[in-house]
Structure formats: structure tokens, C-alpha cells
Amino acid sequence: MSSRRDFIKISALGFGATAVLASVAKFGVGSPIEEMLGLSSENLPSFRRFPTYCEVCFWKCAGWAYVTETGNIQKIIGNPDDPQCNGRLCPRGTGGVGMYNDKDRLKKPLIRFTNNGEQTYREASWDEALEFVSNKMKEIASKYGPESMALFNHGSSGHYFTHLLNAYGSGNITAPSYAQCRGPREAGFEATFGDAVGSPEATDIRDARCLVLIGSHIGENMHNGQIQEMSDAIDKGAVIITVDPRLSTAASKSKYWLPIKPATDIALLMSWIHVLIYENLYNKDYVEKYAEGFNELKEHVKNMTPEWAYGVTTIEPDIIRATAREMADAAPSALVHPGRHVTWYGDDVQRSRAIAILNALLGSWGQRGGFFFKEGFKLPEYPHPPYPSPNWSWKETMNGQFPLAKMSVTNTIIDASIPEKGKEHIIRGWIVSGTNLPIAMPLKAQLMRALQALELIVVVDTMPMEITGFADVVLPECTYLERYDDLRDSPHREPSIALRMPAVEPSYETKPAWWIAKQIGEKLGLSAYFDYKDYKDVLDWQLKQVGSSLEEMQRIGVKRLKRTKGPLYIPEGEVHKFNTPSGKIQLHSKELADAGFDAIPVYTPHPEPPEGFYRLIYGRAPMHTFSRTANNPNLVALMPENSVWVNPTIAKQWGLKSDQKVWLKNQDGVISTFSIKVRITERIRWDSVYMVHGFGHHYKPLKNAYGRGVNDTEMITNVMVDPIMGGTGMRGNFITFIKEDPRKEMQS
Amino acid sequence: MRYAMAIDTRKCVGCSDCVVACQTENDVPIGFCRDWVTETVDGSYPNVVIELRSERCNHCDYSPCVRCCPTGASHIEDGGIVLVTKSKCIGCGACIQSCPYEARYSHPDGYVDKCTFCIHRVRKGEKPACVAVCPTKCMYFGDLDDENSEVSTILKNRKFKALAPEAGTQPHIYYLV
Numbered sequence: 001m002s003s004r005r006d007f008i009k010i011s012a013l014g015f016g017a018t019a020v021l022a023s024v025a026k027f028g029v030g031s032p033i034e035e036m037l038g039l040s041s042e043n044l045p046s047f048r049r050f051p052t053y054c055e056v057c058f059w060k061c062a063g064w065a066y067v068t069e070t071g072n073i074q075k076i077i078g079n080p081d082d083p084q085c086n087g088r089l090c091p092r093g094t095g096g097v098g099m100y101n102d103k104d105r106l107k108k109p110l111i112r113f114t115n116n117g118e119q120t121y122r123e124a125s126w127d128e129a130l131e132f133v134s135n136k137m138k139e140i141a142s143k144y145g146p147e148s149m150a151l152f153n154h155g156s157s158g159h160y161f162t163h164l165l166n167a168y169g170s171g172n173i174t175a176p177s178y179a180q181c182r183g184p185r186e187a188g189f190e191a192t193f194g195d196a197v198g199s200p201e202a203t204d205i206r207d208a209r210c211l212v213l214i215g216s217h218i219g220e221n222m223h224n225g226q227i228q229e230m231s232d233a234i235d236k237g238a239v240i241i242t243v244d245p246r247l248s249t250a251a252s253k254s255k256y257w258l259p260i261k262p263a264t265d266i267a268l269l270m271s272w273i274h275v276l277i278y279e280n281l282y283n284k285d286y287v288e289k290y291a292e293g294f295n296e297l298k299e300h301v302k303n304m305t306p307e308w309a310y311g312v313t314t315i316e317p318d319i320i321r322a323t324a325r326e327m328a329d330a331a332p333s334a335l336v337h338p339g340r341h342v343t344w345y346g347d348d349v350q351r352s353r354a355i356a357i358l359n360a361l362l363g364s365w366g367q368r369g370g371f372f373f374k375e376g377f378k379l380p381e382y383p384h385p386p387y388p389s390p391n392w393s394w395k396e397t398m399n400g401q402f403p404l405a406k407m408s409v410t411n412t413i414i415d416a417s418i419p420e421k422g423k424e425h426i427i428r429g430w431i432v433s434g435t436n437l438p439i440a441m442p443l444k445a446q447l448m449r450a451l452q453a454l455e456l457i458v459v460v461d462t463m464p465m466e467i468t469g470f471a472d473v474v475l476p477e478c479t480y481l482e483r484y485d486d487l488r489d490s491p492h493r494e495p496s497i498a499l500r501m502p503a504v505e506p507s508y509e510t511k512p513a514w515w516i517a518k519q520i521g522e523k524l525g526l527s528a529y530f531d532y533k534d535y536k537d538v539l540d541w542q543l544k545q546v547g548s549s550l551e552e553m554q555r556i557g558v559k560r561l562k563r564t565k566g567p568l569y570i571p572e573g574e575v576h577k578f579n580t581p582s583g584k585i586q587l588h589s590k591e592l593a594d595a596g597f598d599a600i601p602v603y604t605p606h607p608e609p610p611e612g613f614y615r616l617i618y619g620r621a622p623m624h625t626f627s628r629t630a631n632n633p634n635l636v637a638l639m640p641e642n643s644v645w646v647n648p649t650i651a652k653q654w655g656l657k658s659d660q661k662v663w664l665k666n667q668d669g670v671i672s673t674f675s676i677k678v679r680i681t682e683r684i685r686w687d688s689v690y691m692v693h694g695f696g697h698h699y700k701p702l703k704n705a706y707g708r709g710v711n712d713t714e715m716i717t718n719v720m721v722d723p724i725m726g727g728t729g730m731r732g733n734f735i736t737f738i739k740e741d742p743r744k745e746m747q748s
Numbered sequence: 749m750r751y752a753m754a755i756d757t758r759k760c761v762g763c764s765d766c767v768v769a770c771q772t773e774n775d776v777p778i779g780f781c782r783d784w785v786t787e788t789v790d791g792s793y794p795n796v797v798i799e800l801r802s803e804r805c806n807h808c809d810y811s812p813c814v815r816c817c818p819t820g821a822s823h824i825e826d827g828g829i830v831l832v833t834k835s836k837c838i839g840c841g842a843c844i845q846s847c848p849y850e851a852r853y854s855h856p857d858g859y860v861d862k863c864t865f866c867i868h869r870v871r872k873g874e875k876p877a878c879v880a881v882c883p884t885k886c887m888y889f890g891d892l893d894d895e896n897s898e899v900s901t902i903l904k905n906r907k908f909k910a911l912a913p914e915a916g917t918q919p920h921i922y923y924l925v
Contacts, residue, residue, distance in 0.1 A: 075773060076772070087880075094769050219762075230884075231883075249798075250761075637778045638767060684793070
């Protein structure tokens, strides 16, 4: 081992912005220590606390917001009764207060207008803005039919607009969290076990004796419950095997790090399957009892030996065998984690299938230390008239493609929003809630054509994001700390419900999304669907149906309930029926074969970077959630921008220095809008570069985030679409470095 | 009584939650921090190891910051906690210079600020904010003089190190390796 060493302070003293918070009153008469600290009992702030659940990411951890007498939100602390966070929020949840304090928040409704030939926004009253939206929606419904309105959403607010559009007559509800993220995994596991993985994942990490991570960087993705359980597993001595071209944080905690050549994961997975079968290591009882297609699988992987896989993946055969044996030793408490963001190379359903098959051979589904059976609590739906039946919906926008898509595919909705001859189903208006499409979506050219063609774009958000700049109407939403929302009823080991209530009144002229949707609904003549004064009436009604009340939930925040739908794991001696048509695990998938796809996964080589180019790999940082936290003052202070990770050998070839600013160019000649700092590190392969997603904002109202780093999706112009469910594979893009400002060159 | 902290580098993921929790608990202005995270990388690809560490004041037995303080603002409290009395601090910054751990900063209000082990919480029987929030539960806090305390127990059972032992300050943040 060489003695190379680099030393980086991730969050150092005096780092980042220098804004100063108002300091709490100090000094007075108290005990000596508190006086020294300026925390006299007299002036020590006394708090009121309000239950909430976090909206900084989709994990939705429940906590308490502590409010001072002067109405400041001082801190947010996890609720110890919450099974999803166990009293410990992650840095984003702890820093959620920055979302509320952000000076750049949307403050008033805005309407686009043209002033002297130049488009700009003017402030409007709520009534005017909502009147504008409802009039436009009425016009679209009468001209094209209500099906021509679509909703793009992420997070809690999506539910109210889904309800609004369903009542209005459209089923075109979509979210990037499917086709840009976890969709292939859901399709792959569904085709194998009959059940999607869902969120939060029913992975029994805390009891796993062997945990396998494939491109899943737990610890950098801060999915709270999973981090906590990985820590428990480390304490219990679990063997962790991490497959990643980059030494991720999780890889650094692993007994085995397999530094795989990117895009070859299926070959590794199939060779593991080969070893389990041909060394007789698989869980025979489980497979005989529950699986179908074993003989076909055995025949299929006959030649997929570790030696074959070595040539493809660069992982040595001995290591492939040793890791397969580790899994078998731990089985059925061996968990091959399904990952979350899995849209990589366009054959992602098949890779997810290979992961599912591997789990099946280990017998981990329905077993302690594998996958448990999660259970949620079904709250009764607040009564409303039945929804009208749309004449067409998102399925029709796929034109017969993507047969295994169980949810709508954003890319086809975007494509359907570009009016072209021969298109039967065209979308004319969008409501966008809580998702920043210009940063979330690859394929900017397609998105831009849609944004230009649409007759109505309504954006509902707390922050001015890139998508806001395309809106006809901007509706400022209050943050999660200022509103009631639906009860959280995410399924887990045991069912629970969590309440979010306002800790403070909404700032500026912001409003909760439920109110916005209700107002639009009433103006559209859909009042019968919004038969309540305040959303707390809905919550109280729901809670009373199940023997609780709003008053109780305000007191406790989280209510844990008993399981009623069977045990957590398959009980010994019982035979489990899987949700597949035959009731058995599909090692060989007839469903896929019938749809014209490989019934068992096949490794296909993917293009490699041309000379002087490097594969663009992107991921997460624990202190940020996609692009939505990039302006949060508390979190910006921890990580103000992303950097591009470059292997020292490559840096030397290019003469790059640490922290040097470079511009990036991809294989299609696209040059990054901004520069990015180079991080020279041994943690990344020489054929790849890495950056954290969510930076490089180009929208000036985001004062903390504007121009900081590079937006990875800007560089993703080659998208490999998964033919099975429409996922957009984004890891087939190659970038090179530009050392001088390319725009300066163009100007001169 | 001797307070100390042990931090498990095998579990820490460097998420910096400890930094944010400290800021919101102790009103640390944005842009400053009493605790922070470091990462060291050793080796070359693919034989690389990294260590992530949550760092803060080491509450040393032989504290250069206390020795060099001209006003007595920096001092050692019961339990070995190094504290700054704000009203006595003139903000000269000598302590900042003397600390081998760079654990102190000049607060915009004109005094020097640092980790207090959240003594205001500890006195109520709570854990320091960073320890309480950590999603990986990698931090252990308690009294070294109590051999049954969480921190004593873990130090008995695990290998550990301290930072910059050569400075001779007798630091009391231990890193489990």
C-alpha cells in the first residue's frame, strides 16, 4: 500500500456562508455554569413543541419542532416513538429548520406577464392567481378534455393535487421517483416475488448476517432507518459486501469491497448465482418449496462462471467465490439490498431481477435478516363523490410500450406534452408540485419542447426552483413546519401513524397545498370533493374512525399499532403463497417471456468511454436531498457545492490540481453551464468520475445555490430507456475536462 | 467525575448531523461550528481505506487554551469540561492559536466559543446533542470515573486512539478503531 494520504475537512470551522443568526438573550442570574455559558435559567428559552414529520426527503421521519416564546423554530428533534427514526433525525431533518428560515422562499403568488415585450412575473392576490388557474383549467377541459391536464409531483403535497385532478377528470399523475429512480426495482421484484419493494424498504438490515450492497451507498443516501440498521448490523458483526466502482462510505465499512468495472453488474450477479447453484450452496428447502424455473436457471447460468465474470467485471474469481460463500453461510439472513436509484443502463429491470433471484436462492424473502413482511395502517378515506372516469390516461401515452410499468412514466407524459401530428393523446397543462423537473430530468431538449408548448404550467413549491421560471402561475406553499398534512401511515415492521401540524403560522403569504387544491377545486365547481373547512377536520374525522383523535395525536405525535395481518416472517412449518399468478417465486419469468423479454437476466455489454472521456457516475451526499436542499442555509454551510472526483492518475495526466475549477463536456458536446472543483481522490476508478447530484442551480433567485457546482443531469443527454418499464438509464454518459472557461473563449 | 466521549469510526458515516444538531441546540451561527467531520484517505485504488471522524474540543486535562487565557475566561469545570465564561472573554484569540485541535472559533458577538459537552443538557441527565442525534449511534458519552458508564464499558472492550497525543494535552475524545 502506498503512503498517499489526503485530508479533507468536510464541514470545517468558518466554512461556507457567514450569515449570522439572531442570538438568544444572554446573561442574568442563574447557576454559575449556565451563567458562564450565557444560559441563565431566567433567559433560557422555554420551548413549546409540536409534532411533525419531515418533508426534506421521502423517508418522512417523525419529530418534534421546538418553538421559542418569540416564535422561532429553534430545533427539530426526532420522535423516540417513531419506528422510522427512533428519535434520531438525519442532518437534513435536523437542518429542516433552514427550509423554514430560507430568505429566498416563495412569498406571494406570481403571474407571468409581458412588459414591453419582455416576460416577467408580477405579484398577484391569491384570488386572482387561483382564478387564473381555474379559468385556464376550464378552458383546457372544454377544448381538449380534462385528460389533457397532468400532475408532476413529489412529497406530501402531491396527494391534494392528485385528488383535484382525479375529481376534474384526469388520471395523468406522474412522479420522477418511478421512471428516474426506483421503478426498475419495483418491476423486477414484482416479476420475481409478486411484490414490489416499496418505500420504506422492508429490508431487515439490523438482523442481516450478510448485507450485500450493489451501487447502493447507504450512509451517503441518508435513508434514516437503513443507516441506523446498518450500524446495528456492524455492531453485531455482519459481513458487508459492497459492489461499487467508487469506495463509497458503505464500501469503506465493508469486509469486501468489489471495485467493479461500471456497467457490468449483471455479469457479477449471474456468476454469484452460478456459484450458489453449482457449488450447491443455495437454500434448497426454500427453493424447492417456493420457486419455479430452477432447472431453466441452472442451465442458463451454466457457463457464467466466476472466471467468465472476471473478464467482464475485473473482480477476481476467488473473490466472487468467497463472497458467494459468505452469503450462503449467512442465508437466509443474507440480504442482497435492492437499492433505490436503479435507473442506470436501460437493462435495469433485468439487473433488479438478478438481485431478486439471488435473494430467492438465499431464501431471504420473508426471513429474519432478509426481507420482512411490512404492514401499514389503512386510514379510512374522507368521503367524497366518485371520481369521473377519464377517457384516456397515462397508459395510453406509452403507445403500447413498457408493459410492466405499474405507475406512470414521466418521460412519456413529457413526450405527450409536445403536440405533434399523429399523436392521439396530447397533454396541454401541468401542475408541478414539489419536483424540480429541469434538474430531476435528463433529456433537457425534450423537456424544453414540452415546456414551450404547454398552454398552462402551474408550479406549487416553497422555493423558487428552476421549474418556477417556466410557470404561468407560481403558487407559494408554506413549508411542512407551517401546516397540517395527511397522516403518515407508511408501512413498516409494525404499523404506525404520525401527525404533522403547524409549529408556527405560515410566513409571508404562503398557504398549505391542501388549501390551494381546495380553492382551485371550488372554483372549478368541484366543491363536493372538498367538503371540509380545514384539513384538520379531515384528520380528526379519519382518526375518530380508528379510535384516536386529532387531540391525541397532537399530544403524542406518533401512534404505534399492533400488526393484524400476519407475522413479520414466514412462520416455521407454514407454506407461504407469493403474490405471483402461480403463488411461487419466478426464477424464470413467463410474464417477461410472454412480453418478449428475457425470462432470465442476460448480461449485455454497454458502451465504454472513448479515449480521454470518463464515465459519469453520480450519487448522493448525506446532508442534501437532490436539488431541493441546495439553498437551505444550514445545509449549504455543510456542503455548499459538489466537486468532481478524479483518480490521481487521471489528474496527473491532465495536470489537474485539487480544487482547480474545470468545466465538463460530454460525449454529445454539451458543456456544463458552470465550473466544478476537482477533488483528486483514490476513492474513484480511473475510467470514471463521480459527482453528487442536485447542484449547479442556474436559477438566480436561489442565492445560496446559484452557480455552485455542476448539475449532473445537464450532462446526461444519452438516456438508455428500459423497454420493460420505461426507466431512464443515465449512467451511459462520458465526460471530459475543459480547463479554461469555454464561454470566455467563445466571446473572444 | 471525568466526562469523556468515545466515537466509533467503524460506524460513523460522516453525515455531519452532529454539526447541525450542535448548531441548532447551541445557537451556533451558520458558517461556524463547534464540531466538524474529517475524512482521511489512505492507500491507492483499489486498496484504499478511509476514516471518518466527528471532531470537537478534546476537553484536555492539560489544556493549552486554559493556560494561555489572560483573563481566566477559559477554565476547567467539574467533570473536566473546558469552558469559556463569555463575560470574562475579551476575544483575544490566544486560545484559538494554542489549541492543537482547532476546536475554537471567534463568535461574531466578540467572544471565543467552543464545545461545552452540552453541559446544560448533561446536567439534566440528557446526552450531548451530537450524541443524541447521531443516526449511526456511533458516539458514547459518560463518566470515565464510573467504570460501568457507557463510555468506560466501550473503552474497556474496544481498541481506541486519541488525536495528537504528542501534544501532551491528555485529550478526552477517544476514537474506536
